[in-house]
Each structure stands twice: as C-alpha cells, then as structure tokens.
Amino acid sequence: MKLGPLLATGRSCGGRQVAIGLGIITLVWFMLPPGSLYDCSFSTVVQDRTGRVLRLCLSKDTQVRLPPLQEVLPEKYLAAVLHYEDRRFQVHPGVDPLAILGATWANVRAGRRVRGGSTLTMQVIRMARRKPRTYLNKLIEGLQAVRFELHHSKEEILRHYATHVPMGGNIVGVEAASWRYLGRPFVDLSWAEAALFAVLPNNPSLINLRQGRSLLRVKRDKLLKVMFDRKVFDAATYALACLEPLPPQARPLPFTAPHFTELVLSRSSPQQYLTTTLDLEVQMVLEHLARPHGESLRRQGITNLAAIVVDSASGKVRGYLGSLDYFSHQDQGQVDGVLARRSTGSLLKPFLVAKVFDRGPFTVNSRIQDVPTFYGTFAPQNASKTYQGFARISEVLQKSLNVPAVRLLHTYGVENFLEFLHQTGFRGLFRSAEQYGLTLILGGAEASLFELTRAYLSFNHGGRRKDLVLLERVEQQQEVPVQLFSAGSAHLVTEILMEVPRPGIYQDQPHLSGARSFAWKTGTSYGQKDAWAIGYDGQWTIGVWCGNFDGTGNADLSGVTSAGPLLLHLFQTLSKGENRTWPQAPDGELRSISCCMRSGYPTGPHCPETVPVFVPREQQVLRNCPYHQRIQVETGGRYRLCSKCWEGRMREYVTRFVPPASVAAVYRDHGIPVDEFPAHLPGCPSDSASELFELVYPVPGLTISPPRNFDGVREKVVFSAHHQRKTASLFWFLDGHFITETQDDHAIAIEVSAGKHSLTVQDEQGGTRIAPFNLQIDD
Structure with missing residues (x-):
C-alpha cells in the first residue's frame, strides 16, 4: 500500500482545518466588543449650579484630562481635524488603504518619513496602547481599529480622539486645551482656533505655544489654506483667520472659589463632574465687593475676611470666600476663614433669647437688670463700660448688652444652653458647661462662620435646624427634623433683629442698604480679634468675618464697623425687589397676653397699666411682674x-x-x-428693711487677689453696695470692727490683710448683709 497520497491528503485536510479555525477565531475576535480601551484617570470638573466650570483638578497621573465630552463637537473643529488627519474618515472601516498607499509613495520619494497613513481610529488605538511606531504595531493597530469601528459609531470615535489627544505638556484632550490656551469652554471656536487645535497634536512636545510658535502658525495657516482650497469657507473668512494671532502661551486653569471647591472635594466621593450649589454670578459679586472692603481693612492692619452667601429657602451655598487672597503666604490666605473656628463674640445671644422666650416668663419688653454684677470673680461688662439700670430684652440684642445677657444665661442655665448648642450643630464645643461658665454667651466658645450661618438659617425655618447644601442634583440625606426653638420665638427674635441699628451712613440713610427688611446681628470677640456680622431675610442668609488669621487683635476691629458694611453692601447688591411681606407671623404660633407696661412681665395683681404683647403659643406664665x-x-x-x-x-x-x-x-x-x-416705721421689730439694699461686691465666698499698680504698690480693695432709698445710710464693718459710714455713693476702698475675713453692711433700720471672703496676696 502506498502511503504518499494518504499523507498528502491528510496534510491538505489539516491545513484547511487550521485555516478554518483561524478564520473562526478571527471572526469571533472581530465580533466580540472590545473591553475598556483606556486605562486612565480623569480630572474632576467642579462646576457651579448651571454647569459653569469653577475648577479643573489634576488626574491621578497629574494630567489635565477632562472626562469624555458629552456634547456634540464643534463643527469647525470637526472640519479642521478631518481635513488635516483623515479626510475619508466617514467612509473607511478603520483603515484607509488609499492613505496608506499615498503615505508609502510620499515617504519613498522623500527618502524619509514625511507623511503618515494612520486614520483617526488608528490614532485612537495608538493613544490607548502607547506602543512604539513599528510596522508590526501599525498592523496590530489597523486590526484593532477595524474591530473598534464595528462596535462604535463615527461620532463616538471622534469623541474618543478629542478626549485623549495630547495637546502639549500635561494637557490631554481638546477641551482641556481650550481652557489652558483660550481660557474658556470648547465652544464657539473661530476657524483659526479650530485649525490650531487640529495641528497642535502633530508634534506637541516640539511645536507648541511655548516653543516653535512661528512654525506652529505656519502649520495652522497651511491647514486654513487647504480648507479654503476645498471650499470649506470663502476668501474673506480665510484672510481673517490667517490674521488672527496665536493665543498666549498658556492661561491659568479655572480656579474659582478655591476654599469652597476644596471643601466640596473633601466631602464628595470621587467622580468626574461635581455640580455644586455655588452660583458663579453671586460669587463674582461677593469677590468684587470684598476686594475694596479688604483693602480698606488692610489700611487699618486687618488683613483678612471671609464670607458665605446662602439661599435662605433651600440652604444652598451660593457664594463662598475663604480669604481675601488664596495665594498670599504672608496673610495665610490658604486658611479657610469660613471653616476656621473663632470666638463667637455676641452671636449666640439671639439663640438664648429664643430659648428664654419659649420657657417664659420673658417677653420682648421684659426688663433685665443691667447693673454692676459679680459671679464669683467674673464681672461682665458692657462694651460701653456703662449701665442703664433696666434693659428690655429687645435692647439686649439690638444694643448687644453683655451684663443682661449673662443674667439671662444664669437664669436659663449654662448646661441647658450648651446642650442646645450641641443640638444646633456646633461641633467645636468640647468643654463642659462648668469649664465654659457664663462666658459662653460672650464668646467663651468657638464656632466657625459655616456653623454660625447654618444656625441663623433656623430663624427663617420656624426654629427648625436646616443644613447647608453644597451639591446640586445629588441624593441628599433625609434631614432629621430638629425643632431647636418654636416658630413663635423665631419670629419674635427676627423682629427684634430687624431693628438693629445700621452703621455709619446706613443708619441715617437706610435706602443705601436696599429697600428691603432684613435681620442681622454683629459680634466682636474679646481682645478685638474677630469681627462678625450675620444677616438674613427671605432670600439670603449672609455671614461675614473679619480679622487676622494669626489671631492678632486690632483696636479698630468691631463687628459693626468692620464686618457690618460688607454685609449690608451684599444685601444691597444681591437682593432683588422689595420684601415687605417678610417676615410673616407663623399661623397659630403666637398668642397675646397682658403685660405690665413698666416691667414688661406678665401682668401682676398690682400693675396699674398694661399692654398686649405676643409670646410663643406654648410659653408658660411662670411668674408675674415682680416689681x-x-x-x-x-x-x-x-x-x-x-x-x-x-x-x-x-x-x-x-x-x-x-x-x-x-x-x-x-x-x-x-x-x-x-x-x-x-x-x-422706726422701732418696728420687722426685719423686712433688709430687702431694700444689696451688697454688690464682694459676693459671699469670694477669693480676692488685689492687683498692683504701675509702681508695684498693691491696690486697695473696693467694696460696694446699693440701697433702694437715696437718703439711706450704710454702716460698714470688717471682722466686727466698724470702718465707716456711707451716704448716696455706697462704695469704700480699704487695705485688707491676707487671710479670711467677714464684711458686714447694715442700714439705719437694721437691714444687714454679710459676705465672708478670702484675700490672697500673690508674690
């Protein structure tokens, strides 16, 4: 038997099977969709609420590579890039044989590589593979290009190209290039700009806007000539396009509201686009007004300010200024003044008043003692260093009186108020109520402008806590409704704050702050280190802080004169129309009660004149007029x-x-x-006369440490008392020994030795006050 023919037949069948197998594998490879083509990260684009770019962040590989374009590419750019790179793009399957033949013939004639035959699709593959330009790699790229065309539309391929084409330096993609070189979005291109972006990727490392500019312009104009010859545009358009100069080397990438965008990025999960609540127009107004105001402050030695503008209804942040100059190293401009926690000054007083309105028996007209007062060694003082005897609660806020505010806190309870502040959202209050003490209401605690503005937002929401919102079109966590104080109290406090005097020219000419009503409060921290102003109406809630980030105090710094004018100017500029219907009294949340006209407390059995006063619906009348x-x-x-x-x-x-x-x-x-x-009546055995006077200083149990004067001599200790009757005489005894008698002005200054003592004060009718104290002499 002859084996030759059989072996030949077997080899022939085997070859056909291998060929069929390879064909099937190739067919399957072409038919299966390719996986992810690009393994790269993209820049995060931070936008304002309407999609305007605020900031472009670097990708993980430090490139400016914007996410794939979603919009249709500009027609002028498409025309330019197709005439320059791939004229038959719309008809070839990913590989253009005519282009390959033409490139081969041109390169052979020139004796070097002068022309490429790659299609746009092949370039998309090459940019993804990042392999050397060899014939083998060209073959692979061609096969992959055909496969890629089978699974993607021509429009998608063009988007891939426009997104990943290198444009010089670390700029990747035409949209990133538009921001870098034109300083604007990739829309409304001129023919010269479209031609520039088409030729720039040809050799961006050697011919770009930093070097080889003249050659780059020659290449651009050459492409313009090609398009003119191909009847893309007329002669006039061609001439004007050639006259257009190249853009400057580079422009700064968008970097608006840097503190705000950093905050958003820190609080967001990684994503390509972050659409924030910021309004670019409001931001520009804020920066425009803050700049000259900051210059005015700087002349006084006050180097920084921060401000935040919030939509009152939604809580969305529309404007955010963390410092005057983010890039100022000298003034610590990268510190975010909106988030920095500082002494609150008087800004917590409205919340205390709201709480005491709810609990009662206080009304807007209730008189609070504004007199020299001591709580142990703590003696609060008003900013004016004066007292007015009685002050209405409304005056406590409108004049920002410290002594009555401390009395209110003493009545309400530091622990209760601290618990309320925690509930409100003040995260920096980490000390105990005992550690804060009564100074809590005068700036003894620290809070940020962000937290304070958020808290003031509650007055516009019926006393309910309202969070600030940073991002648009995202699933916001459902807010847990927290009723901080009643809607009635919120309305009463708002009406009080609407009458706070306005500074300087605004006081006598209220039209300069707009024909609108708004409520506002100022604050100045101890040592004049921080100046605050926060205001709100039905449209805006605005907060302003002024000071030095290094904590340096300044005698010219105050909430009214430093922060107030900018706040009022912002309301004047941003507010639209009148708001005469704001604020509206909440339905069913207030009730009218009869109050003593003179004391402002609920009418007692002996009050001769009364007036109706609104109080929160649930307020309990705990006591009547005591006077x-x-x-x-x-x-x-x-x-x-x-x-x-x-x-x-x-x-x-x-x-x-x-x-x-x-x-x-x-x-x-x-x-x-x-x-x-x-x-x-003289001789009456009753001791009720003692109710007529009080010992002001010292309070029982006090430890006194008298200071030294400039000469180093220890100062005398000053004791004081008050009597209700002007003609009364008081008799002073120290440790049982008579010292002196006083009339009218009941104050004495004496030298006291170190140790424990007892001071006794008695009036002529036998009324007595006793205060044991300890005098400590420090070396």
Whole structure:
C-alpha cells in the first residue's frame, strides 16, 4: 500500500482545518466588543449650579484630562481635524488603504518619513496602547481599529480622539486645551482656533505655544489654506483667520472659589463632574465687593475676611470666600476663614433669647437688670463700660448688652444652653458647661462662620435646624427634623433683629442698604480679634468675618464697623425687589397676653397699666411682674407699716414700682427719677428693711487677689453696695470692727490683710448683709 497520497491528503485536510479555525477565531475576535480601551484617570470638573466650570483638578497621573465630552463637537473643529488627519474618515472601516498607499509613495520619494497613513481610529488605538511606531504595531493597530469601528459609531470615535489627544505638556484632550490656551469652554471656536487645535497634536512636545510658535502658525495657516482650497469657507473668512494671532502661551486653569471647591472635594466621593450649589454670578459679586472692603481693612492692619452667601429657602451655598487672597503666604490666605473656628463674640445671644422666650416668663419688653454684677470673680461688662439700670430684652440684642445677657444665661442655665448648642450643630464645643461658665454667651466658645450661618438659617425655618447644601442634583440625606426653638420665638427674635441699628451712613440713610427688611446681628470677640456680622431675610442668609488669621487683635476691629458694611453692601447688591411681606407671623404660633407696661412681665395683681404683647403659643406664665408692690403706709406716706407696727395708726394702701436697689442706684447716677420706697416705721421689730439694699461686691465666698499698680504698690480693695432709698445710710464693718459710714455713693476702698475675713453692711433700720471672703496676696 502506498502511503504518499494518504499523507498528502491528510496534510491538505489539516491545513484547511487550521485555516478554518483561524478564520473562526478571527471572526469571533472581530465580533466580540472590545473591553475598556483606556486605562486612565480623569480630572474632576467642579462646576457651579448651571454647569459653569469653577475648577479643573489634576488626574491621578497629574494630567489635565477632562472626562469624555458629552456634547456634540464643534463643527469647525470637526472640519479642521478631518481635513488635516483623515479626510475619508466617514467612509473607511478603520483603515484607509488609499492613505496608506499615498503615505508609502510620499515617504519613498522623500527618502524619509514625511507623511503618515494612520486614520483617526488608528490614532485612537495608538493613544490607548502607547506602543512604539513599528510596522508590526501599525498592523496590530489597523486590526484593532477595524474591530473598534464595528462596535462604535463615527461620532463616538471622534469623541474618543478629542478626549485623549495630547495637546502639549500635561494637557490631554481638546477641551482641556481650550481652557489652558483660550481660557474658556470648547465652544464657539473661530476657524483659526479650530485649525490650531487640529495641528497642535502633530508634534506637541516640539511645536507648541511655548516653543516653535512661528512654525506652529505656519502649520495652522497651511491647514486654513487647504480648507479654503476645498471650499470649506470663502476668501474673506480665510484672510481673517490667517490674521488672527496665536493665543498666549498658556492661561491659568479655572480656579474659582478655591476654599469652597476644596471643601466640596473633601466631602464628595470621587467622580468626574461635581455640580455644586455655588452660583458663579453671586460669587463674582461677593469677590468684587470684598476686594475694596479688604483693602480698606488692610489700611487699618486687618488683613483678612471671609464670607458665605446662602439661599435662605433651600440652604444652598451660593457664594463662598475663604480669604481675601488664596495665594498670599504672608496673610495665610490658604486658611479657610469660613471653616476656621473663632470666638463667637455676641452671636449666640439671639439663640438664648429664643430659648428664654419659649420657657417664659420673658417677653420682648421684659426688663433685665443691667447693673454692676459679680459671679464669683467674673464681672461682665458692657462694651460701653456703662449701665442703664433696666434693659428690655429687645435692647439686649439690638444694643448687644453683655451684663443682661449673662443674667439671662444664669437664669436659663449654662448646661441647658450648651446642650442646645450641641443640638444646633456646633461641633467645636468640647468643654463642659462648668469649664465654659457664663462666658459662653460672650464668646467663651468657638464656632466657625459655616456653623454660625447654618444656625441663623433656623430663624427663617420656624426654629427648625436646616443644613447647608453644597451639591446640586445629588441624593441628599433625609434631614432629621430638629425643632431647636418654636416658630413663635423665631419670629419674635427676627423682629427684634430687624431693628438693629445700621452703621455709619446706613443708619441715617437706610435706602443705601436696599429697600428691603432684613435681620442681622454683629459680634466682636474679646481682645478685638474677630469681627462678625450675620444677616438674613427671605432670600439670603449672609455671614461675614473679619480679622487676622494669626489671631492678632486690632483696636479698630468691631463687628459693626468692620464686618457690618460688607454685609449690608451684599444685601444691597444681591437682593432683588422689595420684601415687605417678610417676615410673616407663623399661623397659630403666637398668642397675646397682658403685660405690665413698666416691667414688661406678665401682668401682676398690682400693675396699674398694661399692654398686649405676643409670646410663643406654648410659653408658660411662670411668674408675674415682680416689681409693682401694694404696701400699707402711714397716712401721708412717710413710713411703711406692717402687721407688727400698724396697730393704732392711720394707714392707707399705695402701689409702688420697686426696682432692685442696684437698679435704683444706676437710675440715680443717670438722673432718672426713682419711686422712693418709704422707710419702715422706726422701732418696728420687722426685719423686712433688709430687702431694700444689696451688697454688690464682694459676693459671699469670694477669693480676692488685689492687683498692683504701675509702681508695684498693691491696690486697695473696693467694696460696694446699693440701697433702694437715696437718703439711706450704710454702716460698714470688717471682722466686727466698724470702718465707716456711707451716704448716696455706697462704695469704700480699704487695705485688707491676707487671710479670711467677714464684711458686714447694715442700714439705719437694721437691714444687714454679710459676705465672708478670702484675700490672697500673690508674690
């Protein structure tokens, strides 16, 4: 048997099977969609609420590579790039045989490589593979290009090219190039710009806008000539395009609101586009107004300011300025003044007033003592260093009085108020109520402008907590409704803050701050290190801080004069139309009660004149007016009588307004008439006379450390008391030894030895006050 023919037949069948197998594999390879072509990261594009670019971030490989374009590419760019790179792009399957033949013939004639035959699709593959330009790689790229064309439309391929084409330096893609070289989005290109972006990728490392500019222009104009010859545009358009100069070497990439974009990036998961709540127009207004205001502050030695503008209804942040100059190393411009926690000054007072309105018995007209007051070693003072005796609660906010505010906090409770502040969202309050003490209401705690502005937003939302929003079109976490204070209290406080005097020219000419009503509050920290102003109306809630980031104080720094003018200017510029219907009283959240006209507290049985006053619906009347008293006096009113001394005497009932002795003393200092409280009948065994005066300093149990003067001599200790009756005499005793008698001005200054002592003060009717104290002498 002959084996030759059989072996030949076997080899022939085997060859056909191999060929068929390879054909099937090739067919399957072409039919299966390719996987992810590019393994690269993209820049994050931070946008304002309408899609305008605020910031372009570097990708993980430090390139400026914007995410794939979603819009249709500009027609002029498409025409330019196709006429330059791939004229038959719309008809070839990924490889252009005519282009390959033409390139081969041109290169052979020139004896070197002068022309390429790659299609745009092959270039897309080459940019993804990043392999050397060899014939083998060209073959592979051609096969992959055909495969790529089978699974992608021509429009998608053009987008791939425009996204990944190198444009010089670390700029990748035509949109990134448009921002880098033109300073604007990749839209509305001129013919010269379109031609430039078409020729720039040809050799971007050697011929670009930094070097080889003349050669780059020659290449651009040559492409313009080609398109003119091919009837793409007319002669006039061609001439004008050739006259257009090249753009400058490079422009800064968008870097608007840097502190805000950093905040958004830090709080967001990685994504290609971040559409924020910021409004670029509002941001430009904010920066435009802050710049000259900052220059004015700088002349006073105040180097920085921060501001935030929030939509009152939604809580969306529309403007954000972390510092005057982000790039100023000298002024620490990269510090975010909106997030930095600083002493709050008086900005927490409105929240305390809202809480005491809810609890009662306080009303907007309730009088609070504004007199020299001591809480141990702590003696609060008003900014004016003066006292007015009684102050309405409304005045406590409008004049930002410290002494009455501390009295309110002492009544409400530091621990209760601190718990409320935690509930409100102040995250930096890490100390205990005992550590903060009563200074909590005067700036003893620290908070950021972000936290404070968010807190003030609650007044526009019926006392409910409202979070600030940084991103648009994202699933916001459902806010847990937290009722911080009643809607009635929110409305009452707002009406008070609407009457806060405006600084300088705004006070006498309110039209300069707009024909709008808005509520606002200022604050200045201890040592004049921080100046605050926060205001709100139905449209905007705005916060401003001024100061030095290094904590340096400045005698010219105050909330009213430093932060206030910028706040008012922002309201004037940003507000549109009038808001005469704001604020509207919340339905069913307020009720009217009868109050004493003179004290402002709920009417008592002896109040002669009353007025209706609104209070929160749920407020409980815990006590009535404490100052109007009905007393029995001897006929003629000379002496006061009681059950122990009225027998056998002609008597009558009279009503008197009896303020505390310290209030009466302040009134007398100001020349304000005070109802004289009749002296008790001499010889009466009653000790009620002691109610008529009070020992102001020292308070019982106090430890005193007298300071030294400039000469090093230890100063005397000053003791003081107040009596309700102007003509009263007080007798002073130290450790049982008589010291002196005082009339009218009940204050004495004496030298006291170190150790424990007891001070006794007595009036002529036997009323007595005793205060043990310890005097400590520091070396």
